[in-house]
Amino acid sequence: MNDQLFISALKLLPKNAVSRLAGALTRWNAPAPVRLGVMKAFAARYGIDLSECPDLEVYRTFGEFFARPLRPGLRPIAPGEAVIVSPVDGAVSETGVALDGRLVQAKGLDYPTSALVADEALAARLRGGAYATIYLSPRDYHRIHFPLGGKITGWRYVPGQLWPVNPASVRTVPGLFTVNERLVTVLETPLGACAVVAVGATVVGRVRAFYDPTVPVTNLPAATAAARDYESPLPIEKGGELGAFEMGSTVILLFEPGRVRLDARLVPGARLRVGEPIGGPA
Numbered sequence: 001m002n003d004q005l006f007i008s009a010l011k012l013l014p015k016n017a018v019s020r021l022a023g024a025l026t027r028w029n030a031p032a033p034v035r036l037g038v039m040k041a042f043a044a045r046y047g048i049d050l051s052e053c054p055d056l057e058v059y060r061t062f063g064e065f066f067a068r069p070l071r072p073g074l075r076p077i078a079p080g081e082a083v084i085v086s087p088v089d090g091a092v093s094e095t096g097v098a099l100d101g102r103l104v105q106a107k108g109l110d111y112p113t114s115a116l117v118a119d120e121a122l123a124a125r126l127r128g129g130a131y132a133t134i135y136l137s138p139r140d141y142h143r144i145h146f147p148l149g150g151k152i153t154g155w156r157y158v159p160g161q162l163w164p165v166n167p168a169s170v171r172t173v174p175g176l177f178t179v180n181e182r183l184v185t186v187l188e189t190p191l192g193a194c195a196v197v198a199v200g201a202t203v204v205g206r207v208r209a210f211y212d213p214t215v216p217v218t219n220l221p222a223a224t225a226a227a228r229d230y231e232s233p234l235p236i237e238k239g240g241e242l243g244a245f246e247m248g249s250t251v252i253l254l255f256e257p258g259r260v261r262l263d264a265r266l267v268p269g270a271r272l273r274v275g276e277p278i279g280g281p282a
Contacts, residue, residue, distance in 0.1 A: 029060050039065045046139040067142050067208075067244040075145075077239030078277040081190045084148055084260065085239060086134070086272040088251050089141040093133040093170065095266045098254065101127040106171045113254065115178035117195055118158045118225070122186060125193050128257035132266055132278065133177075135165060135250050142245040144198055145274050147253060150189035151233035155209070157216045158182050159223040165201045165250045177252060181218050183207045185242060188233065191281060192256030196242060199250040206246035211236070239275055258282055 030038070039056050042048070042065075050056070052070050059065040078085050094104045101123060102110045114123035136142060160181040163169050169176055181200040186193070198207045200218050209215035211234055216226055236242075262279040272278065 030062075032057075035059070035062065038062055042138075046137070048139055052141070063246050067246050069143065070141060075141075075239075075274040077145075077275040080277075080280075081149060081238070082281050083277050084191070084253075084262075084279040085145075086274055086276045086278050087145045087147045087196060087242065087253065088134055088136055088143075089273050090134040090136040090251070090271075092266050092268055092270040092272065093135045093250065094268060095132040095262055096130070097257075098127060098129055098131050103131050103133070103252070103254075105133075105174075105176060109171075109174055111175045111178050115175065116182075116197060116252065117184050117254070118156050119184070119227070122156075122184075122193075122195065125256060126195060126254045129255040130260045130262050130279070130282075131252060131254045132262055133250060133252045134272060135167075135170075136245065141274065142247075143274075144196070144242045144244060144251060146187070146236050146238055146240050146242055147196065147278075148187065148189035148191060148194060149236060149238040150187050150194075151235055152185060152211055152230065153188050153233045154186045154229035155212070155215055155227065156184040156186070157218065157223075157226045158184070159218075159225055160200075162200055162202045165199060177250065180249075181207075181223075183209060183215065183218060183243070185209065185211075187236070192259040194256070195252075195254040197252040197254070198243065198245065199252065200245075201247065201249040207243060207249070208246060209243040210241050211243070 036056055043050055052074055053068045096104055098113050101113045104110050113126055114120050117123050161179050163173050163180055177199050183198045185196045200207055207218045260279055261282045
């Protein structure tokens with residue numbers, strides 16, 4: 001099926017409703033033989049390294065397995081307060097500089113920073129800065145970590161659709177990351193402002209933040225936009241857990257202009273792991 005046919009078929013699918021149904025199934029405490037069979041089959045299908053996580057018997061649901069933690073010490077965090085590390089395991093989709101406040105989605109497609117972060121003041125601060133888009137496939141570890149230390153100054157929750165974020169959708173759906181549901185976490189770091197944007201996708205589509213229980217869980221019925229700026233910003237450590245996808249998607253990092261240089265090895269398709277250095281001071 002070519003990209004256009006794939007997208008045309010998806011337009012007919014009630015993506016958010018289907019994703020909520022799938023989410024309910026992943027949170028079902030199924031009988032142990034069923035649960036273990038599904039997890040083993042999923043791991044075999046996508047080549048998941050089960051030696052990296054606790055034994056499957058500890059997971060009460062498939063959703064817990066999907067958002068699984070790793071065994072301690074498997075993702076060392078590169079030292080240095082000005083060394084940026086990858087926040088996720090995944091593959092680079094695009095990187096660059098947000099010239100005129102626009103980010104490249106794919107060849108021939110771009111979109112404005114302001115539409116992504118849903119905050120004109122934040123977008124103005126990030127205009128002209130470096131960015132990186134990282135795609136998480138089903139095989140990947142799905143927790144999100146902080147790329148730098150510092151403080152969380154606020155967050156923005158933006159309800160939306162739940163298109164897939166696979167390569168076919170990225171190549172075909174204009175402004176994909178600005179129409180999908182997403183959570184923007186705003187950081188103040190040794191290298192200035194940084195936004196970590198977790199983008200939801202078809203099938204479950206949930207993003208859960210660990211740093212504040214008041215942050216909305218994404219893809220709930222009748223969701224409305226929400227935002228918060230902290231009077232007392234929350235201190236964070238580089239490499240600490242920001243949250244998790246309860247099914248996979250994409251993370252977009254955006255930085256303040258003139259402060260950050262991303263590594264030349266961050267080309268489309270390059271594989272990254274949590275904690276690896278990906279950039280530093282400009």
